[in-house]
Amino acid sequence: MTAPGSPDGTTASSGQDTLEAQFAQWRHYVRRRPELQRSDTEELEDHLRGSVDELVAAGLRPDEAFLVAVKRLGGLDELSREFAREHSERLWKQLVLTGGTDDPETDTRSRRDLIAMIICAVGAAVSIKIPELFGLGFQQDGAFYAPNFSLFALPWLAAYLAWRRRAGTALIGVMVALFALGAVAANVYPLAEDSQSLVLTTIHLPIAMWFVVGLAYVADDPRSSRRRMDFIRFTGECFVYFVLIALGGGVLTAFTVGTFQAIGIDPEGFISQWLLPCGVVAAVVVAGWLVEAKQSVVENIAPVLTRLFTPLFTAALLAFLVALVWTTAGINVEREALILFDLLLVVVLGLLLYSISARDPLAPPGLFDRLQLALVVSALIIDVLVLWAITERITEYGTTPNKAAALGENVILLANLAWSAWLMLGFVRRRTPFAALERWQTGYLPVYAGWAWIVVLLFPPLFSYL
Amino acid sequence: MKVTKDLVAASATPMVLGILADGESYGYAILRRINELSDGELDWTEGLLYPLLHRLERLGHVESSWQSVPGERRRKYYRITSSGLAELAEQQRQWDTVVSALKAIWVDPGDVRRSAATPLGGLA
Numbered sequence: 001m002t003a004p005g006s007p008d009g010t011t012a013s014s015g016q017d018t019l020e021a022q023f024a025q026w027r028h029y030v031r032r033r034p035e036l037q038r039s040d041t042e043e044l045e046d047h048l049r050g051s052v053d054e055l056v057a058a059g060l061r062p063d064e065a066f067l068v069a070v071k072r073l074g075g076l077d078e079l080s081r082e083f084a085r086e087h088s089e090r091l092w093k094q095l096v097l098t099g100g101t102d103d104p105e106t107d108t109r110s111r112r113d114l115i116a117m118i119i120c121a122v123g124a125a126v127s128i129k130i131p132e133l134f135g136l137g138f139q140q141d142g143a144f145y146a147p148n149f150s151l152f153a154l155p156w157l158a159a160y161l162a163w164r165r166r167a168g169t170a171l172i173g174v175m176v177a178l179f180a181l182g183a184v185a186a187n188v189y190p191l192a193e194d195s196q197s198l199v200l201t202t203i204h205l206p207i208a209m210w211f212v213v214g215l216a217y218v219a220d221d222p223r224s225s226r227r228r229m230d231f232i233r234f235t236g237e238c239f240v241y242f243v244l245i246a247l248g249g250g251v252l253t254a255f256t257v258g259t260f261q262a263i264g265i266d267p268e269g270f271i272s273q274w275l276l277p278c279g280v281v282a283a284v285v286v287a288g289w290l291v292e293a294k295q296s297v298v299e300n301i302a303p304v305l306t307r308l309f310t311p312l313f314t315a316a317l318l319a320f321l322v323a324l325v326w327t328t329a330g331i332n333v334e335r336e337a338l339i340l341f342d343l344l345l346v347v348v349l350g351l352l353l354y355s356i357s358a359r360d361p362l363a364p365p366g367l368f369d370r371l372q373l374a375l376v377v378s379a380l381i382i383d384v385l386v387l388w389a390i391t392e393r394i395t396e397y398g399t400t401p402n403k404a405a406a407l408g409e410n411v412i413l414l415a416n417l418a419w420s421a422w423l424m425l426g427f428v429r430r431r432t433p434f435a436a437l438e439r440w441q442t443g444y445l446p447v448y449a450g451w452a453w454i455v456v457l458l459f460p461p462l463f464s465y466l
Numbered sequence: 467m468k469v470t471k472d473l474v475a476a477s478a479t480p481m482v483l484g485i486l487a488d489g490e491s492y493g494y495a496i497l498r499r500i501n502e503l504s505d506g507e508l509d510w511t512e513g514l515l516y517p518l519l520h521r522l523e524r525l526g527h528v529e530s531s532w533q534s535v536p537g538e539r540r541r542k543y544y545r546i547t548s549s550g551l552a553e554l555a556e557q558q559r560q561w562d563t564v565v566s567a568l569k570a571i572w573v574d575p576g577d578v579r580r581s582a583a584t585p586l587g588g589l590a
Contacts, residue, residue: 043516046492046494047494050494074512074513078513079512082514082517083513083520085517086520087517087520
């Protein structure tokens with residue numbers, strides 16, 4: 001379309017070009033509004049063009065006409081507000097999993113993602129039933145399934161992520177080798193069904209394998225601190241989604257049992273043999289996919305939980321310290337105490353990690369940072385007291401795989417938190433930048449992976465398969 | 467003289483439905499038509515028109531479709547439905563009542579005052 005009223009063709013076409021550029025800019029600007037969908041933008045653009053045409057016909061130059069027309073359209077804020085009043089649902093960010101978005105390109109991509117996810121989830125569900133073909137029943141052979149469980153789920157999640165990130169062949173090779181090594185570690189050692197090492201492998205192999213998933217997650221740039229932080233966020237969200245799916249699965253199971261029992265059929269075998277194992281491994285893949293799909297659509301939930309619980313945990317730990325001093329009773333180091341305090345450190349570290357992950361690195365230190373420092377320091381003091389007590393016990397009675405693993409973890413977490421506390425102190429006093437804390441945490445990730453591998457690979461022979 | 471916002475908002479639905487009752491149309495043309503009909507006295511904004519059209523569509527009073535008329539851009543056209551026509555008729559009844567009542571007041575205020583006083587006078 002040429003602009004009527006222009007003196008000659010060349011200026012008209014160049015005026016038209018500028019006009020189109022202005023329209024493109026306007027479109028880009030308007031599309032960022034969540035209240036305005038693609039079709040609304042197109043409708044408004046048509047309106048704007050109608051207005052511009054009329055003004056040009058009245059003798060204005062195209063760019064002038066555009067400015068006047070945009071001005072007539074009124075402030076975008078007000079316009080969005082009016083749209084929001086009619087379409088209030090658009091302000092609730094809806095997770096559109098497939099189709100239904102206004103962008104056809106996003107649609108095809110999310111559909112391809114969905115298909116890849118379904119393939120991986122089905123693959124996981126099928127793979128966990130394969131050992132049954134070789135006579136390994138899910139209920140009788142717990143000694144096989146317990147340490148191997150993560151090997152039926154996490155390689156599929158890693159495969160999905162690697163596919164999505166278009167990981168290079170070298171990285172895929174490394175991942176396959178690590179999963180194979182994990183399978184070897186889980187199966188070659190002659191561990192008795194009631195051995196401590198079997199339990200330790202069952203706990204630590206998933207951790208080691210999860211970091212292989214992490215390798216797939218950071219496929220594009222494994223050394224980048226930012227990408228590693230993304231993996232930490234992914235881990236937290238994945239966990240939250242997995243728990244939510246598990247809750248839904250629990251409801252499904254309860255209804256299945258109830259309804260079938262009402263007609264005299266006992267579905268327990270189906271649930272324990274099929275629904276539960278297949279559901280759990282598939283849910284891991286689905287959770288990973290959900291986190292990837294929702295990434296920018298839904299607010300991260302882990303940092304929200306962190307905000308809620310940091311003050312509460314700080315209060316609980318301080319109260320514990322006060323009570324400890326007040327009663328002058330020493331910590332009674334039972335067998336489980338070390339594990340309890342390990343878990344406490346894990347929780348404190350989690351609270352720290354997820355608030356770091358959600359924090360704007362450039363924001364100045366605030367009250368919340370001080371609170372967090374108090375949390376970390378009180379956890380450290382408690383842990384040092386516990387360690388003091390436990391080392392005495394170990395030197396007295398000798399060590400077992402359980403004690404060694406728990407002690408090792410305690411030391412690793414203690415080292416991390418101690419240095420974190422130091423960096424946080426520097427940050428609160430405005431001596432060190434926040435990025436130092438972030439880099440310390442992301443740089444520390446391989447330590448956890450390394451320790452998990454040590455426990456899985458070296459502990460059984462080290463403690464003569466106890 | 468400009469018509470107040472409240473009045474514009476109240477009369478918006480029957481006006482849009484009335485314009486669409488003459489045949490399908492699109493946003494810009496509807497706004498132009500309202501401008502013509504009111505000699506520019508009705509201050510309609512896009513923020514009023516488009517959300518209103520979308521609400522009428524949600525309520526089923528109008529239908530929309532993207533069409534390209536030869537020689538023109540692809541546009542979203544709105545068409546009135548049978549429920550929209552029914553709504554228009556209902557709105558017309560209500561507006562007729564309001565308008566005739568107002569007219570009766572304004573044409574001859576004295577008459578109205580006297581007629582309001584009659585029942586009392588009858589009793590007395």
